[in-house]
Amino acid sequence: MTAFNRDRIRQDLVLNDHGIHQSFMDLAYEEYNKNKDWKLPDMYNFTRFTYGEVVEMAVMLGNYNYQVNNGGHDQYFSNRYASEGGGCFADHDTGCALSRRLTSLMEKYKLNELQHGNEVLQIMKAFQDRMYDYEEPTDEDYQDYYEDPLGDLDDRYYKINDKWMKNLEQYFHLWMEHNADPIKKNLI
Secondary structure, eight states, rough: SSSSSHHHHHHHOOOOOTHHHHHHHHHHHHHHHOOOOOOOHHHHHHOOOOOOOOHHHHHHHHHHHHHHHHHHHHHHHHHHHHSOOSSSSSSOTTTOHHHHHHHHHHHHTGGGGTTTTHHHHHHHHHHHHHHTTTOOOOOOHHHSSOOOHHHHHHHHHHHHHHHHHHHHHHHHHHHHSSEEEEEEEOOO
């Protein structure tokens, strides 16, 4: 599997004011929006086979970050960004295959060696472990005081996510600049 197809990325990439990471997200979502029958795994597969695993990982990390920052790990799960299928209000796979694919890629590309990378990886693994016993809250739960069983993970992520996202931006920028893994090349 190709880690990073810089030639194809350069061919298709339109840099925006939001940085290289968001530009990678835009590549994937542009194709996703053209294919209305796709689910998230289809978009990730397209991204992986077209641009490489590193860009697939960037898109998955971007989705994780957006979902958790918008509504916590509960939203990441409920909107099915952690599991197969995508979309809310459906049966959910507590095995969290997409989230596990993401942590596998993070380990493969040693993102745990980036500042805050290991902590993010541990938060994600704790989330995955808890999902086996997770029961989604009902509407009645939300009417009463509801303590989110994933709230401590949210809090841990919120404390580091700005710094983490800056580290990721630098990491992806270095991939584009050097066409090589910046961790293996000791560039970061």
